[in-house]
Structures are given as structure tokens and as C-alpha cells.
Amino acid sequence: MELRKKRKLILMAAAGLLFVALLAYVFLTPMGALRAAVFVNLHPASAVTMDAQVQRAADWVSAEAVIYEITSHVPHERATDSDLVNWIVYRHGPFYTAEYYGWG
Numbered sequence: 001m002e003l004r005k006k007r008k009l010i011l012m013a014a015a016g017l018l019f020v021a022l023l024a025y026v027f028l029t030p031m032g033a034l035r036a037a038v039f040v041n042l043h044p045a046s047a048v049t050m051d052a053q054v055q056r057a058a059d060w061v062s063a064e065a066v067i068y069e070i071t072s073h074v075p076h077e078r079a080t081d082s083d084l085v086n087w088i089v090y091r092h093g094p095f096y097t098a099e100y101y102g103w104g
Contacts, residue, residue, distance in 0.1 A: 033096035043075035
């Protein structure tokens with residue numbers, strides 16, 4: 001195999017591994033799910049730079065849901081002129097998803 005094809009193959013394998021690692025972080029960790037939800041809600045800078053802490057477990061849901069409070073670099077929604085502070089992270093077996101919870 002020529003050198004150029006080997007380099008391309010190695011680069012493709014590295015990109016594939018990086019993609020799998022990113023997916024694992026997003027779907028297998030609560031913070032990854034939280035960052036992905038903030039990113040998908042069109043706040044990429046906040047998704048990368050934010051800090052969050054567990055605020056409380058959701059009383060109305062079993063142990064599969066935890067509410068997180070973003071403490072720094074809070075995403076701001078211009079349409080409602082409000083900060084998107086509280087987010088809820090759900091656990092579905094080994095996977096996590098998140099969505100905006102509200103000010104509360």
C-alpha cells in the first residue's frame with residue numbers, strides 16, 4: 001500500500017475514533033447530555049464554557065431525572081430576554097438526555 005493511502009486510512013480511523021468518543025461523552029454522561037442540549041438550543045459558546053451543578057433530584061420523577069443549574073456562562077434567550085438556568089437530565093438505562101426545565 002502506498003504511503004498516501006496509509007495516511008488517509010490512519011486519518012479516517014482517527015476521525016472515526018474521535019467521533020465515537022464524542023458520542024460516548026454526549027450520550028453516556030450527564031454533563032455531556034447537558035452540554036449537547038445547550039448546544040442544540042443554539043448556544044454553542046455556553047455549551048463549551050458553562051459550569052453546572054446538581055440542583056436537586058426531580059421529586060415528580062423517579063431517580064432517573066436530576067435538575068442541573070448552570071452557574072456560569074448561562075445561555076441567554078433573546079426572544080424572551082431570559083437566562084436558561086435550569087435543565088433536567090434524564091437517564092434511560094445507560095444513556096442520558098437533557099432538556100430545558102425552566103427558571104424555577
